[in-house]
Amino acid sequence: MLVRFTPNVLLSTAIALSVVLAAVMLGLAMDQRWLGLKLEAEPRLAIPVSFDGLWIDAIEQDSPAAEQPGAGIPASVASLVEVAGSDGRRVRLEPGDLVEEPDALETYADMRAFFARQDEIAAVLRSIGGVELGVAFLGQTQTYSVSPGRQRPVSSLPVAFWMQIGVGLAGFWIGAWIWALRRGEWATRFLLVAGAGLMISAFPAAVYSTRELALPGGLFRVLSTFNHIGALTFGVGMIGLFLVYPRRLVSPRWLAVPTVVLGAWQIVDIRQLAGGPGLGFHLAVVLAMLTIVILVAIQFKVTRGHPRDRAALAWLGLAVIVGAGGFVVTVIAPNALGIGAVVSQGEAFLFFLLVYVVVALGVARYRLFQLDEWAFRILFYVVGVLLLLALDAILIVTIVDERAPAFALSLLIVALAWLPLRDMLARLVLRRAEPARGNLFRQVMDVALTPPGRDQQARWRALLEDAFRPLSIAPGKAEAPALIDDGLALAVPGPRGLPDYRLDYAGGGRKLFSLRDAELAAELTAMLANALESREAYEKGVAEERERIARDIHDNIGVQLMGALHSPGLARKDMMIRETLTDLRDIINNASNPDLSFDEMLADLRSQISEHLFAAGVKMKWTVENAGSAILPLTAAHTVRSVVREAVQNALKHGQPETISVTVRLEGDIIKLSVTDDGAGFDPGSVQAGNGLANMQARVTSLGGRFNVASGAVGTRIEAEFAIDVARIAQ
Template identity: 30%
Template sequence: MKPALSSKEIFFSSVVFYVLVVLLSLKLATSIPWLGVGLQVEPVSGEIYVASVDENSPAFNIVLPGEQLIAIHNAINAVRLSKELIQGTPYNFNIYKEFNYFFSLQSQVGSILSSNKIFLENDSNVLFEVTPNNTRPVSSLPLMFWLQLLIGGGIFFVSMSVLAFASNRLEAVNIFFSLAGVSFLILSGVVAVYTSREIALDGSVFYLLSIVQYYSSLLFVLFFVSVFCFYPMKVKQAKVWVLGLFGLSVFSLLHLMQVFEFLFFSVYLLFYIIGAIGVFFIILQYKHTRGFIVERASLRWLVYALITGDVLFFIISIIPLIASFELIYKQFFYWIALLCVYVGVALGLKKYKLFKLELWALYSWVWMFGGLVVLGLAVLLMTVFNVNSVVALLFSILAVGWLYFPLRHWLWENYAFGFNRAHYQERLPELLEIILSPKAVRSTKEQWEFLLRQVFEPVLVMHDIDDADEITIKESGAVLHVPEFEGIPALGLAGVEHGSRLFNVNDVSFLNSMMTLFKNAQVFKGEYERGVHEERIRIARDLHDDVAARLLTLIHKSEGTPQEPLAREALVTLRESINSLGGQKDQSLDELLRELQVDIKFRLAVANIKLYWDQDRRLYKKTLSSRQATNFKRVCQELVSNILKHANASSVRVEAGFVADLFSLSICDDGNTKLMKDWVNGRGVNNIRTRIKESGGTVRWNQRIEDELLVGTCVDIAIPI
């Protein structure tokens, strides 16, 4: 379905709406009588002083800066000036009696300002006559007016950007997030008007603005909380939850009707309930995103943004207490913190570089936690031990420098998400062992894949994927694309560490190091194997030219004697060794087993031992390398010799099979030789272990014991083919 508006049209409409809100705010802020007097409230005593007088104002050269004003008059009425009147906001009061009286005072002062002549009274009861202008010039509006509209516009345009660039703009999450931005822009316009008043506004206008402020705040919170009902995943019965959530807005009528005495029950309690529902939605999302890596990371991003905002709010509130000063434009800094939260949530909705989330969160939280430790310790010293604020702050800084920074370094080294250098260093010996393992164990491709599985523990390794020029993080960090190199096909790793986190930049860096190490190791192993091969060729050549020639001479000289068969057998064995050293072609496993069956059957028959032979038919297509074949034949000969010498057996069973790319051979006798714990491993057993290890396989002995009597020994051999 084609969207109703394009991205450009959405941005154009957003700009038009923002301009309209700004113009309406300007209209309301300038459509009031103006004296041109900038007032300042003394924080402790609440006394009102003239901070400045605009040179183009009607009060210029009549009222001087520094004057303390106590009241404002006209011909028939007078109102005493107070901090609440000038700087107060409607929702700072606890009870509706104060709330209504505030608007009553605003109306009285507004009526006085509408007079042709008014009088400002100082603390010496001197009256200054001033004729107010009917409207206020735009140039006289305070900086806070523009800053609030700027922050409101920032949040608004962030939300509209999410909507404009959304792949599906009709999704509930995009609509709710953008409507939250619209609500906040209206809120910022209202607050900008009444917080920038010179002295007072008309009471009825001020009350109407307070109602708009209340409902725009309520809608902002409702829309924002509703986002968590649909993102990162849509919770069950999401529409029902949202309808119920917005149904709570009915309770806002309690505020309009002023049912309770306290504003807490009519105003703030509803916001607390909606906030608690938002926490409940986050918990539901945590449950629903289990097993979904990207969605869980998106949820963490949103939660990090919210917690970061809470921390910033706390810091802004606590700094003036420690430093013993009143923070100018405190509300502006609160809104800056809210803008940071909103940008963070927007980035979470767009899944912006989720693979860097843990790193960013770690950096920001470590930084903020350091500040919180300083501030918290300072407040503790000031409130509990009555320590001077400067001394408390100095002590806190020293404590953090001596204790927190070393602790932070240790935590960073050992518990950083996916950035644990010690973890990677511990892997190096294991990686080198895997890389330098014999080729008979795994092919280069298999070695590389096995290495990746060992290091990253992915949920899935994907083959047959498109190649890339470099290592790439894809699908918001869920997949790591490993490019082709050294003839090894490209691979895709999905779900690092069993899906517990996303791939990150440190994984890319470590994988680059792994690739370099693997390439160098392959070069080293290739050179090593080439040297070994050349040395074997040399030994084979020497054996052929020297020992074989001497055996031939011996055969000719012993012809017709009992030593001739033995000499010919020795020559055959020597030629097999020469062939294996010379790297001859692979030998058929089926043929090798037939030769061994004949040889073993003949040797056992001499000792009146029966042979039972069971062989998997699938082995006829399998082969062993020349060296593997020689080692395997020598091992079988040695095992049969041990049975003949030590087992006192009546039968031997041989089972040859094929399981999971492994050739397996089991040789079992029913003899009663010594228990394995009493064996003394001689050269024969050690040679068996060495030959099997050289072939990349394993060998294991076990014995069967019945009624505390040994009834047989088995040897199990497994060789990769």
């Protein structure tokens, strides 16, 4: 059934359940008779003093103890030695009544006596009609009548309470977050188990370790039991995690062993079958911690030769050893040895927060559990929804009575505060150091404009180094940008003849490559491919333009100068040279007369050809069919003139004909040309074609036409036909 739910739904459900459980813990913490006294087992004074009972460190303002009649209970100089109920029950108080963690007692019998005493004190405080407080001051005991508050205010709960609740929530949320994204993997399941164990352990401890004086004995016993269950559950989760992550050490059937062993130990603790909590609970926790350390060491050995797994282990293993180990060293181990906790249990729970904060950062930097930056989008989304609901509830309770305005105001606050904060957190957590796109674009253009060769390859390599800052870069083979070994390396193909590269260890070896890096590599290669293609197209255009100019000079200018050379009259020579200069300008500009009248162009061409043939003493037959007043595109006009001129020039130069016939026919959108002479022919198969024939053929075929040469003893015939743009013909 879980497979059907999205990660958002699963994470939201887990958060909702944990918040409900936290609310229950808050209710239990507040459901105490409240005096308003801040009591200490040992006074925090520079000079030690002897006293009986519990030291009164301070009295909270607006509390029942502060409002009692008379001179008032003295603070910081007196002690609370006794509480008495209206029914006559009296309990003498001892420093042991404020023990923060009952499993620090030596035996289970001591724990049972402690719970019984707590129950007795709580019963006195719940007496109808108020209680009497026996306060010792300067050797004298004075009685004060106080009516305890029926409920402890939220504001009186110490910071330690909220710290433990916060640590429990953070551990469970992060575990649920990673599990929701990879719930089919054993590693994330064990991480969720550890997070749930931390919450189950921290929540009850938050209630009983921050009590004012006493809790009902039965409730205290249940909370302490769940604290033990949560601690061992955390151990099961962490042991199971390092059995399978980052490398699997055992087969799946052995994964149940930690649960069986620690579960049996938990039964011994609950049934109080051991000599005391030191053996029944503390020893189990210490051994679980040692097991975790041993598994981390084994994982360190088996990940040799696997840098990605070694990096994940170093990050996660160190966090667990420092975090969980710090709690064991400062709280569990000292209690097991009977010397007492080094620091407050509420403060020591912050060690566990370190574990889960490091896990979240590890997802961002080392892609722990094969997660990437996209995982944070889900986390930020769910947190935003949670903030919206929390603000809505707070506003309804405190300021705004109606639901709709409260929700609208909550939505506005979240939009103005959370969204910018989310982006800031993303930058801090994910360390997004995007390379300057303008600089990358300039480098791409530098690579594209550098002539092919070593310099271009060197610039391509420098571009990749600046964009990704890999620890090493080496030639590779890639079809497309892709992550290798789950981000250990990045394969980048070289566009259009540039070498492929393999980039290892992003950010100078400080992180793994992500999907964002692969997307950037794809963007750079596509950009460079387009730039190289544009450069090649430009160079091809330049080459074609040079070739066109060379053909035009050979076909047109050469023919006209040859005609001028053979012209007998100076006036005619001058005229033909002037026309040649005009044609030369047209060839260079290629822009004059973009659209030419077909019949006018043919008339000019006939005049030029007839002069050439007249000067050479050759007869001409000129035939034009269906030309009319059609408008001829510039390329077609150049092709007609070049083919006719070159064909006539070749006949004069090589054939020594008596007559040359020129036929031009327009059939629909097809132009057909034919130049025939009666001179000495040649064998097209045995004679190497010169620039003239090659240029004519190139011009015609570039327009998609056909070109043919037929020659023999009776002369030579050159034929060409090609299509023109029908839409540009105007009758």
